[in-house]
Amino acid sequence: MDQLVCRHCRAAYPLDEPRWQCDCGSVLDIEFRPVFDLARIRQRKPTLWRYREAIPIRNDASIVSFDEGFTPLVPEDFDGRRVFIKQDQLLPTGSFKDRGASVLVSHLRELGIREVVEDSSGNAGTAIAAYCARAEIGCRIFVPEDTSPAKMSQIQLYGAGLSRIAGTREDTAAAALKAARHTYYASHVWNPFFFQGTKTFAFEVCEQLGWKSPGAVVLPAGNGTLVIGAHIGFNELLDAGIIDKVPAIIAVQAESCAPLHKAFRENRAQIPVIAKRETIAEGIAVAAPVRGGQVIEAVRRSNGDFIVVSDNEIEQALREMGGRGYFIEPTAAVAIAGLKKYLPESDPEGVIVSLVTGHGLKTTHKIRQILEAG
Ligand SMILES: Cc1ncc(COP(=O)(O)O)c(C=O)c1O
Numbered sequence: 172m173d174q175l176v177c178r179h180c181r182a183a184y185p186l187d188e189p190r191w192q193c194d195c196g197s198v199l200d201i202e203f204r205p206v207f208d209l210a211r212i213r214q215r216k217p218t219l220w221r222y223r224e225a226i227p228i229r230n231d232a233s234i235v236s237f238d239e240g241f242t243p244l245v246p247e248d249f250d251g252r253r254v255f256i257k258q259d260q261l262l263p264t265g266s267f268k269d270r271g272a273s274v275l276v277s278h279l280r281e282l283g284i285r286e287v288v289e290d291s292s293g294n295a296g297t298a299i300a301a302y303c304a305r306a307e308i309g310c311r312i313f314v315p316e317d318t319s320p321a322k323m324s325q326i327q328l329y330g331a332g333l334s335r336i337a338g339t340r341e342d343t344a345a346a347a348l349k350a351a352r353h354t355y356y357a358s359h360v361w362n363p364f365f366f367q368g369t370k371t372f373a374f375e376v377c378e379q380l381g382w383k384s385p386g387a388v389v390l391p392a393g394n395g396t397l398v399i400g401a402h403i404g405f406n407e408l409l410d411a412g413i414i415d416k417v418p419a420i421i422a423v424q425a426e427s428c429a430p431l432h433k434a435f436r437e438n439r440a441q442i443p444v445i446a447k448r449e450t451i452a453e454g455i456a457v458a459a460p461v462r463g464g465q466v467i468e469a470v471r472r473s474n475g476d477f478i479v480v481s482d483n484e485i486e487q488a489l490r491e492m493g494g495r496g497y498f499i500e501p502t503a504a505v506a507i508a509g510l511k512k513y514l515p516e517s518d519p520e521g522v523i524v525s526l527v528t529g530h531g532l533k534t535t536h537k538i539r540q541i542l543e544a545g
């Protein structure tokens with residue numbers, strides 16, 4: 172049966188109830204049986220909605236889309252090894268978050284919700300703002316005060332309200348949670364419909380590889396919305412008998428803010444409270460990830476691993492990608508830096524996929540600073 176289920180107390184709720192949290196306070200997951208009809212999928216437009224029967228939106232009329240998705244999977248050679256880099260910076264607002272926003276805002280439209288709040292380091296808020304604009308849903312986005320000017324400009328140009336919050340990313344989340352007492356919370360972290368969008372990354376990768384699973388995927392992890400989505404997506408394809416194994420998920424964190432890596436290495440049940448330091452990867456510095464345990468479980472179940480990369484390594488990866496003709500944001504260089512670190516220890520026969528999660532045009536001021544510092 173299609174339903175929302177609490178990760179903590181297993182309470183179940185109908186999928187069409189406008190809620191983003193269990194009564195016990197915990198996060199919710201979605202139980203839903205996806206259908207994959209490969210012949211039909213092949214005939215459809217190259218967008219993430221080609222997997223229509225695998226996405227839990229009831230009516231086609233609810234779909235909010237810019238024909239996003241099916242981003243190129245481009246081969247690149249790193250240290251003599253051929254890998255595939257998915258180009259999610261080419262999605263409509265310039266980051267992979269559009270996958271989640273398209274499905275979550277479609278769900279909002281299906282429920283008839285007219286007003287939402289969301290908080291983000293920038294990219295998720297930008298994506299929610301754009302899709303809400305398309306759906307004519309009012310929204311207010313809470314961001315940390317020092318968010319990239321381009322991301323704030325995107326949010327405002329899309330017509331959303333913008334609240335800049337002093338302090339940490341966690342202070343921003345607290346401000347949004349307060350607003351969520353009165354207005355529906357379209358959170359990319361709390362709301363399980365967001366992962367029903369990020370999971371299409373897995374569908375597209377497998378289809379682009381001829382309906383085969385890669386051996387490993389190297390993904391960034393802050394709140395882990397892509398890691399969780401990929402875990403759901405690859406496992407749905409496995410359960411449907413379309414692929415015969417799931418890839419190892421190699422999750423990459425910035426060294427200056429790596430609570431998930433620490434919990435994974437130390438085999439801890441709880442995510443440790445860490446003091447986060449400055450990093451050039453603004454989008455990934457999440458000290459207290461709400462779904463931390465779920466992210467670690469996804470990595471562990473895939474026989475994957477966590478990797479940390481320093482700001483120096485992130486900067487090198489950013490410059491190397493630039494030299495190859497890719498203008499990416501420093502946060503997106505985290506995954507590429509992790510990929511470079513992972514390659515020497517990877518199975519030489521395995522197909523490896525990573526991605527560019529965000530466009531460089533979102534952070535030109537930071538890239539300028541990096542270049543001017545030499
Ligand atoms: C460009 C970019 N890459 C990666 C991430 C990390 O995503 P998540 O926090 O969902 O793990 C973010 C998050 O905002 C981002 O903006």
Ligand SMILES: [Zn+2]
Pocket residue numbers: 177178179180181182193194195196197
């Ligand atoms: Zn519960």
